[in-house]
Amino acid sequence: MNDVAQAQGSESAAPIIRSGQVPGVLVFIIADMIVFCMLFVGFMTERMGQTALFDQSAATLDVRMGVFNTLILVTSGLCVVLAVHAAHAGRREATRRWLLVSFLIGAGFGVTKLLEYSAKIELGITMHTNDFYMFYYALTGAHFLHFIGGMIALAVLWFMVGREPLDGRLAGLVESGALYWHMVDLLWIFIFPMLYLLGPR
């Protein structure tokens, strides 16, 4: 996937991003981020027309869950940073360990998200309840799909590192997966305050 990674082979290489070539996954990531930014603007614009409703609805969201979710993702993010570090040093067991820890911590996000959704749904709050909740479900739902994709990537990488030689190419793949996972984290860093924290409580 990355010519430089192949050329470097099994040398313990500086991360691909250092050598002037960047992982192509950044194109995917920036495109996704641009669309999410458009959604942010859509939300804030809609909020302008229905501010009281939006603030009232936002106040029903559980800030503690949101904080907990953020902490889960940043911690999981730290773990993939350590996984990438280990991958570039060719340390297979350490890489797998950090990928696994990252996955397990990340799984917590899935659990809390499902708890949050079911709590809302039990109260009869769906994406049709009002425009705020439409954005709440759509934004967090789209983000959740990205989260699932990231979890799959982590799992696949964990398997690959277990089965294939940890050369420059595979280290590059771990780095690409990690970059995607950081995007999941980064998006939540903005989604959380925008949905949960903008109104008076």
Place this chain on the structure above:
Amino acid sequence: MNTAVRPIHSGQAPTDPVVAPDPHVLRAVLSNAAYFRYWRACAAMGPVFLAAFLICWGALGHNIPPIPADHTAAQMGEFFRTHYNEVRAGMAGAMLFGVLYLPWTLSITKVMEWINPRENNIVTTLQMWGGGLTVVPLVTSSVFWLTGSYRPDVLSDITLQMLYDQGWLLIDMFYAITTIPMVAIGVAGLADQRARPLFPRWACWYSIWAGISFLFELLMPFFKSGLFARQGWLNFWVEFLVWFIYILVITYYVFKAIPRLEQERAALLSKA
């Protein structure tokens, strides 16, 4: 020129591996002129499709933007009774030019066959079928709008509304058949071993992203207004523009690839 010494694949560094495609791809019995005949014509069908679709489906068919989903049945009936001739013409054109997505897809498939002979042809085949089957939602959705315009004086407002809805539900919700070839092109393109890949990496990643980004259409059936409805800024403008740009980007690189492949193949044949 000593072709035995210079790199076989154009754009490859001297250390790049030299790998010829399988005989059934190489087809050594054909001259280069015969081998590449029709290929550029097929590739050109992409932009022709796009232009014709924009004119026929888009302008004449009143689909750019779609008539809002929160219009009443009475408004939909009025639309068909007023614009039936434009819609008939537009849809006749859309159903004709929609099939051009097939030869365009083939021109991409032919490039993909040459990307990396060390890979199997699963991804290439998925691209061919996915792109070919994309003709289905493009053409079939048009038949619903055509039906509405065929006898609008007799049909009820509700029926006319249903026909317009049905066309949009088909074209919007059948995205996954197009996601397959878009992701396939990206995945195959990323396996290119050339120093200068036939499909640049950014185009591969854009293709993959664009194919997956259609998933926002999952929300379309749930909304009659707002950004997620069929006329919404996201589910119409962003999604369709992303798809149109993809068509242009891939067409561009197919046209760039063909002369490079002509060189590669000529060198392979002269070496044999």
Place this chain on the structure above:
Amino acid sequence: MTTHAHLSPRAAVLVWAFLVSATLGSAWLAEHHAFAGSLTAVFVMLVAFCKGFAIMRYFMELRGAPLNWRLAFGIWGVAATALIIGLWVWTARGG
């Protein structure tokens, strides 16, 4: 070929500690409006920007990336934050 040092594990943990405290801090701020008053939302988004910046620069190691990419992501961070804050302020002023 440039050879910047990796983000060391120690530095990564420090960034993580910043992210955690910024998260807890801004959530506390949001629940105790009296502190920053009507500008709480602005503060909260500025903290989000800082967190995002840290993730992009350190976790994603964009500090070693070519200028185009640093610009692209940097602009995204500034734009997203500015747009959210700008629209919030505009709304608060009566839309």
